[in-house]
Amino acid sequence: MNPLDLLLQRRSHPSRQLLDPGPDADQLRALVEAALRVPDHGKLEPFRILGVRRDAGRVLGERLAAITARREPGADAATLDKDRSRFDRAPLCLIVVAKLVEGLKIPTQEQLLSAGCVAHNLLLGAQALGFGAQWITGWPAFDREAATLFGLDDDEHAIAFIHIGTRDGDTPDRARPSFDAKYSEWQA
Numbered sequence: 001m002n003p004l005d006l007l008l009q010r011r012s013h014p015s016r017q018l019l020d021p022g023p024d025a026d027q028l029r030a031l032v033e034a035a036l037r038v039p040d041h042g043k044l045e046p047f048r049i050l051g052v053r054r055d056a057g058r059v060l061g062e063r064l065a066a067i068t069a070r071r072e073p074g075a076d077a078a079t080l081d082k083d084r085s086r087f088d089r090a091p092l093c094l095i096v097v098a099k100l101v102e103g104l105k106i107p108t109q110e111q112l113l114s115a116g117c118v119a120h121n122l123l124l125g126a127q128a129l130g131f132g133a134q135w136i137t138g139w140p141a142f143d144r145e146a147a148t149l150f151g152l153d154d155d156e157h158a159i160a161f162i163h164i165g166t167r168d169g170d171t172p173d174r175a176r177p178s179f180d181a182k183y184s185e186w187q188a
């Protein structure tokens, strides 16, 4: 086995093709504990994870659709249905929350990157446990009213919605960037 196999085989699985079961309680704990082992300049721990199970996700989706309906009175049914289904497509969605504090010695860019590493670890970890996963965002990741729905503080941002479940079939891979295209060496 190639020690890089987990990385070499990593791919997303469409969130709408993620079925029950999702991770059980032990798998979830193990996944989250592993995912939290990220590089963290200043040991600020600028991240947390908010789990949304499908039933709760339905409620969240209704509330997101209500926001859209209020802001866009002419929104069509498909738009509202999309909002309704943002958090109930897989058995579990893990929202990665980044806490970005200005004015510290560690720039917010680095705080955000640490939180991003948590999100990527969740993708890899879910795959290592045999599940499929996909990182989704969309407008609720960038909207303060949605942030309030999630229960976030003012300096917290939902940077990733990691949907996790049992893969419905295999996922064809896509072309990946090559070594030759992406690697070069600095020369004096």
Ligand SMILES: Cc1cc2nc3c(=O)[nH]c(=O)nc-3n(C[C@H](O)[C@H](O)[C@H](O)COP(=O)(O)O)c2cc1C
Binding pocket: 010, 011, 012, 013, 134, 135, 136, 137, 138, 174
């Ligand atoms: C920050 C971030 C946000 C993303 N948001 C979405 C999204 O909202 N919808 C979507 O279809 N894919 C989104 N993606 C892309 C998918 O997670 C995934 O990378 C893509 O389907 C390609 O699959 P791959 O991970 O196997 O390369 C996002 C990726 C990143 C890194």
